[in-house]
Every structure is written in structure tokens, then in C-alpha cells.
Amino acid sequence: MTKVSFSELIPVAPLKIYAHSSCANLGLLINEDIIHSRNNDNSAEKTHALTRLGYQSETYLLDADCPRFGSGEAKAKLNESVHGKDLYILADVTNYSGEYQSSGTNTFTSPDDIFQDVKRIIAACSGKTYRITVILPYLYENRQNRRNVLESLDCATALQELVSMGVDNIITFESHDPTVQNAIPIQGFDNFTTALQFIREIAQTESDISFDKDQLMIVSPDDGGMGRAVYYANVLGVDMGMFYKRRNYTAKENTHGKNPVTGFEFLGNNVAGKDVLVVDDMIASGTSALDTAYELKKRNARNIYIAATFGLFSEGLERFDKAYEDGIINRIYTTNLSYVSDELKSKPYYANVDLSKYLSLIINTSNHDTSVNALLNPTLRIQELLAEIKK
Structure with missing residues (x-):
């Protein structure tokens, strides 16, 4: 992994990560890695400003959830303040293992359910955050990216929905069709490779x-x-x-x-x-x-x-x-x-x-308002890895 030093940098705002239940385990791994990274960063002790920003914290995970009513309807509930926070919302829309009760019947979550929960969390923030970044490793509806007959353009619509709700940046991996970002041409869209x-x-x-x-x-x-x-x-x-x-x-x-x-x-x-x-x-x-x-x-x-x-x-x-x-x-x-x-x-x-360490590095880099270009293009690091293998 590319070594990034944050010793001379200050985060743009206190970091918070909302890991949806669809990727709770991945969220825990990312949180642990950021805690470890920041606890070993001596720069955190250099200024009182970093302490006030909550640079070192026992957890960066946001205490929030999306409970459902008996009818199957849902809402987002934040159990702590997000005022002035640099919020990263992480969700896996492909996770089919989640369940909820609707009219007494167990129902498995669909990509639509999970994407709606992402929008609910954004809405619950009520514009109080410093910045919102949505991380959808698998880009929602990216296979429905173009129109051949009279059919919906779901991915483009979803991206525009997120932007209209105040999302500043969208992060995804190996987008099935990266050109779909043309639907939001002046908004942040980062497509990482693996x-x-x-x-x-x-x-x-x-x-x-x-x-x-x-x-x-x-x-x-x-x-x-x-x-x-x-x-x-x-x-x-x-x-x-x-x-x-x-x-x-x-x-x-x-x-x-x-x-x-x-x-x-x-x-x-x-x-x-x-x-x-x-x-x-x-x-x-x-x-x-x-x-x-x-x-x-x-x-x-x-x-x-x-x-x-x-x-x-x-x-x-x-x-x-x-x-x-x-x-x-x-x-x-x-x-x-x-x-x-x-x-x-x-x-x-x-x-x-x-990929948890890679994601934690992406989040940490972005939170310090540092360019992610080196992370987007891993060619040099791959060449270094191959040199190590050949030895």
C-alpha cells in the first residue's frame, strides 16, 4: 500500500463514518485501521486544534440506524450530532442477507431498500454536516446505465438524487460503466481499481x-x-x-x-x-x-x-x-x-x-483534503510489488 504521511496536515473536519448494516463488518475493519493509524500519528499531539477536532477517537463510527415500522416503512435515526462533521456513508447494495418484518412476514433487503436507507441517513443530517461522501463499492444500478429501448436510466437518476440531496462526493470501485459519471459532470466521482x-x-x-x-x-x-x-x-x-x-x-x-x-x-x-x-x-x-x-x-x-x-x-x-x-x-x-x-x-x-485497509486510506486521505490521484493509479506500487516478488 502506498505510504501516505499526514504529519503536516489537519483534517478538514471531524471524521465520522456511517456503516450501514449491509456492510457492518467492513465498517468495523475500516474503523479499527483508522484508529490504529491515527494513534500512531505523532502529529496528533502537536496542536491543541487536532484534539478539539477529535482527531484521535475511540471510534469514528456514527451511532445511527434505520429502524422499520410494522408496515415495512422505515426511517433514519441519528443518535449523536453530525454538526460540522466530515461524514462518509458506506453501504453494500448487493447484500441480500438482511431481513426486516413487513406485516408479520420476514422480507429480505433488496438493493432498493439499502439505497433508500442511504438517502434516509442523508435526509436525517438536515444539512448540518460539513461534507457528505457516499461510498457505494458496488455502484447502485450501474448495470442499468444506458438506454437501448424505452427503459429507465436508473444509475444516472440515482447519482442525480444523491447530488440533489447535498452529497459532495461519490466513491465506487470498478464501475461497470464509469462514463455514467457524466450524469453529474461537476460533482466529485472517484472510481477506484482493485x-x-x-x-x-x-x-x-x-x-x-x-x-x-x-x-x-x-x-x-x-x-x-x-x-x-x-x-x-x-x-x-x-x-x-x-x-x-x-x-x-x-x-x-x-x-x-x-x-x-x-x-x-x-x-x-x-x-x-x-x-x-x-x-x-x-x-x-x-x-x-x-x-x-x-x-x-x-x-x-x-x-x-x-x-x-x-x-x-x-x-x-x-x-x-x-x-x-x-x-x-x-x-x-x-x-x-x-x-x-x-x-x-x-x-x-x-x-x-x-479491501478494508485500502478504503481506510482513501477515507483518511480525503478527510485530510489530500489528493487521491496516487490511490486511483496504483501502477507504481504494483511495479514495486512485482520487484519484491521476483527477488
Whole structure:
């Protein structure tokens, strides 16, 4: 991780973090890391101003919640003042494990429920904060980012809603379509990558992997993720390939309007005997990732690793279990930026990449009103990491 010194800097305002129940564990890890960082920062003792700003605190987590009525309706309740605070609201809209009672029936939370809670917290602040930053690791409705027929533009609408409510900055990771920020062109929008953390975790987990052009290849499962694969290939100095799906555009296969796939075509060098890292922003149903893995195995790839920032696994884990048992995939990496079930954690082929320290650094840097450009572009740190690995 890039070393950032705050020794000569003073926070713009006292820090507070609201971690929604959808990512309570991640919020605790971030809070612990910031406490540790600031307790070891000698600058906190240099001026009385820092003490008054609450620079060192027993906790930076905001005491607030979003209780529900018996009808299923909800409200936000702040149990402490946010006056003059630099508030960061953290929520995982993909977390489907939350429950609430509606008319005596247990109901699981949806992305819409969680996003509404974010808006409720903002509304409860009543404009008293110094600044509000919303952190949605998985950008709400980012898959509904463009209009092909008469359909809603949910992501753009959501971003505009947040800005209209007084949000100063929005932070996300591996946005499915970063151009959606054009919906709020004069507002802050930071889209962070996770390449550094994945490369580090893979290097630590896979004892026999070699980041060498003759032994490793990066593959994108489709043309939409080609930019991500190009970046990995460039920083690692290896080749890349891409699959594209040949589709029948005269038919529709489901209610989402997708055209059925009639075949796969691979663009790239020979993968025979090489380890392959398949990189993507998310695993939703898993069809693209698994189809890619099976096609690579047909081409005699050695080991196949899948790295996706968000592991949604919306159609269960059975197909992944079978792919592992059949020797198709060796490991799947996802992050703790989205909900990870206990079932998934127990799988022998699964590895979780912790992003809490990265997020705490982002929050700490922003709270000190320091540029996050170095954090947005981790290329130099990746090169340093590769140099350490080669030693």
C-alpha cells in the first residue's frame, strides 16, 4: 500500500463514518485501521486544534440506524450530532442477507431498500454536516446505465438524487460503466481499481504462479472488460486475450432481452501450458466466467484463476463446485466490498481479498483534503510489488 504521511496536515473536519448494516463488518475493519493509524500519528499531539477536532477517537463510527415500522416503512435515526462533521456513508447494495418484518412476514433487503436507507441517513443530517461522501463499492444500478429501448436510466437518476440531496462526493470501485459519471459532470466521482490488491493476494496464495510472459496470460471474458485486461497485462508485462460471443440477433432468450450465444471466439495467443488469470468486474450468474474457463481448458490452459471485484453468485454455487471438481478452475478471488456468504467462504476454491485497509486510506486521505490521484493509479506500487516478488 502506498505510504501516505499526514504529519503536516489537519483534517478538514471531524471524521465520522456511517456503516450501514449491509456492510457492518467492513465498517468495523475500516474503523479499527483508522484508529490504529491515527494513534500512531505523532502529529496528533502537536496542536491543541487536532484534539478539539477529535482527531484521535475511540471510534469514528456514527451511532445511527434505520429502524422499520410494522408496515415495512422505515426511517433514519441519528443518535449523536453530525454538526460540522466530515461524514462518509458506506453501504453494500448487493447484500441480500438482511431481513426486516413487513406485516408479520420476514422480507429480505433488496438493493432498493439499502439505497433508500442511504438517502434516509442523508435526509436525517438536515444539512448540518460539513461534507457528505457516499461510498457505494458496488455502484447502485450501474448495470442499468444506458438506454437501448424505452427503459429507465436508473444509475444516472440515482447519482442525480444523491447530488440533489447535498452529497459532495461519490466513491465506487470498478464501475461497470464509469462514463455514467457524466450524469453529474461537476460533482466529485472517484472510481477506484482493485488490481494491486488482487495481484498481491494471488502472489501470496498461489505458490507456483509466475508473473512471466511465457507462463502467464490475462484474459477478458468479453469485450466490455477488455480495458481492465489490457491494464493487468501491461503492468504485469504479459500477453492478453479476449473472448467474444457470437450471438443470434434475430432472437431473444429471456426477459432481459439478451440475444442467445451461438459460439465463442478467442482473440489472443496460444494459451496451451500457461496459467490464465480471468479478470472481470463482477461474477453475477457466473455464466461468462465459467464459459470462459471451459473454453480455455479446451485450449489446454494449465491453471485457471478468476478474479472479480464483486462476487454476487446470483444463481448459486453448484456450477462452480462442479467446475472445480472437474479441474476446470483452480481458484476464484473476490473482495469483501460485497457480501460474502459463509457457504462461499467455506469453499476450497475461494479466496477473499480484503479491501478494508485500502478504503481506510482513501477515507483518511480525503478527510485530510489530500489528493487521491496516487490511490486511483496504483501502477507504481504494483511495479514495486512485482520487484519484491521476483527477488
